[in-house]
Amino acid sequence: MSATESLVLVIEDEKPIRCFLRAYLERRDFQLIEAEDGEEGLALAAEHRPALVLLDLGLPGLDGVEVIRRLRGWSATPIIVISARGKEQDKVDALDAGADDYLTKPFGVAELAARMRVCLRHSATRSKDDQQGVYRSEELFVDLAKRQVRLNDREVRLTKIEFKLLSYLMQNVGKVVTHRQILKAVWDSDRADQLHYSRIYVRQLRSKIEPDAAAPRHLLTETGVGYRLVG
Amino acid sequence: MSATESLVLVIEDEKPIRCFLRAYLERRDFQLIEAEDGEEGLALAAEHRPALVLLDLGLPGLDGVEVIRRLRGWSATPIIVISARGKEQDKVDALDAGADDYLTKPFGVAELAARMRVCLRHSATRSKDDQQGVYRSEELFVDLAKRQVRLNDREVRLTKIEFKLLSYLMQNVGKVVTHRQILKAVWDSDRADQLHYSRIYVRQLRSKIEPDAAAPRHLLTETGVGYRLVG
DNA sequence: TCAATTTTTACCAAATTTTTACATTCCTGG
DNA sequence: CCAGGAATGTAAAAATTTGGTAAAAATTGA
Numbered sequence: 175m176s177a178t179e180s181l182v183l184v185i186e187d188e189k190p191i192r193c194f195l196r197a198y199l200e201r202r203d204f205q206l207i208e209a210e211d212g213e214e215g216l217a218l219a220a221e222h223r224p225a226l227v228l229l230d231l232g233l234p235g236l237d238g239v240e241v242i243r244r245l246r247g248w249s250a251t252p253i254i255v256i257s258a259r260g261k262e263q264d265k266v267d268a269l270d271a272g273a274d275d276y277l278t279k280p281f282g283v284a285e286l287a288a289r290m291r292v293c294l295r296h297s298a299t300r301s302k303d304d305q306q307g308v309y310r311s312e313e314l315f316v317d318l319a320k321r322q323v324r325l326n327d328r329e330v331r332l333t334k335i336e337f338k339l340l341s342y343l344m345q346n347v348g349k350v351v352t353h354r355q356i357l358k359a360v361w362d363s364d365r366a367d368q369l370h371y372s373r374i375y376v377r378q379l380r381s382k383i384e385p386d387a388a389a390p391r392h393l394l395t396e397t398g399v400g401y402r403l404v405g
Numbered sequence: 406m407s408a409t410e411s412l413v414l415v416i417e418d419e420k421p422i423r424c425f426l427r428a429y430l431e432r433r434d435f436q437l438i439e440a441e442d443g444e445e446g447l448a449l450a451a452e453h454r455p456a457l458v459l460l461d462l463g464l465p466g467l468d469g470v471e472v473i474r475r476l477r478g479w480s481a482t483p484i485i486v487i488s489a490r491g492k493e494q495d496k497v498d499a500l501d502a503g504a505d506d507y508l509t510k511p512f513g514v515a516e517l518a519a520r521m522r523v524c525l526r527h528s529a530t531r532s533k534d535d536q537q538g539v540y541r542s543e544e545l546f547v548d549l550a551k552r553q554v555r556l557n558d559r560e561v562r563l564t565k566i567e568f569k570l571l572s573y574l575m576q577n578v579g580k581v582v583t584h585r586q587i588l589k590a591v592w593d594s595d596r597a598d599q600l601h602y603s604r605i606y607v608r609q610l611r612s613k614i615e616p617d618a619a620a621p622r623h624l625l626t627e628t629g630v631g632y633r634l635v636g
Numbered sequence: 637t638c639a640a641t642t643t644t645t646a647c648c649a650a651a652t653t654t655t656t657a658c659a660t661t662c663c664t665g666g
Numbered sequence: 667c668c669a670g671g672a673a674t675g676t677a678a679a680a681a682t683t684t685g686g687t688a689a690a691a692a693t694t695g696a
Contacts, residue, residue, distance in 0.1 A: 608674095
């Protein structure tokens, strides 16, 4: 089944474990790339689009759960957490943040390999387009992973909230998202009926990603319901 | 339709554990059905099509791994194995046979619930492309989930009420719906005899989804009764 | 502190819904 | 088969809701 070599990204700060995983997994026809911390891991994931991510939670710098969240912002690639922390709450947090599995150290490599196969089996049945988090049209290009937006090859700078809004719209490209959904996703659920927030930020976003903000081509209004990013 | 209530099949011979799971999971908006052995489990799965299966491996009679294999013969429903056996080879065998996760007793219920959410998350993203809420004819295409309507490949924009009306008609495609039913479904039951509302909106809808509104091909009048969307 | 960003406020324009009015079609009984 | 009332179609206005816009105030981060 693994006739095609699957690319696996290992995000782990302890070198011995990395070496150990490399030795074992390369014999099993996995191709490995390694990162020592969360930032590097996210960058490598954006660049190489691995089929699977093995993530240590006890990383220096960026929090592990935060790495999961950020990755999930633009990618559906399976994430298996490997951690020394065995507390139940740690597991729940990681899994709810978007991880697909959680292994506590020490673990058997045969079990790890089996769980990796489960993950790859899942993504095989799902769509094979690994261009998630990327939007293209004639004039607009967005890469969520690299946080890059270009309008007619001109770099566009988005603020944090503008970017979060665009992210959410891209995750539902083609579909209409209601004002409520937007407010809950971009702000918190408390402000789910402060209807004007979305209006104002849609306007700002349009002024940046639409060639003509008065006649939007990408971010359309569905009066009485919400907005839609055409796909 | 309460989308939150997922049907879970528990295949477990020890009654105390079944009771324990029931007590915990029913509070979490899961609906449970129980089986005491593999045969019964497979029969119940075939009959009720649960969204998730919790399977104990140490069952009397039919071997646990065999249950997984048989279930996988005709179903892709997620399977979480719960087992007292913690040997690595047991895990590998179960996962490779088609299980999605493997928990060793004793386990925390919060972790179990989190892992169940992971499984349901997976099947949610997969089964999104089902053909529910889609209408096709030679010239007309409607996708309720995406809130998208096309007439001869031309995007058609519907207002909130027009869309609600079309939704309701699609839910009863082929059948005649009375004016009263329409008014109650699209407006509130107070206005159930403001008969002219439906007339006016049927007209507007026709002008948008019929190639020739004067000679409707999809949305037909049943004089004296109501309207019908041909299926 | 200053510049950038987010939050708040206010007002105007556009889209949609509701109301009103009248025309046309359908169907039944004579 | 034809008249006449009921049912349905059509048009356009008034009323209301919703969205777009501008700009000031508050907050944040370097």
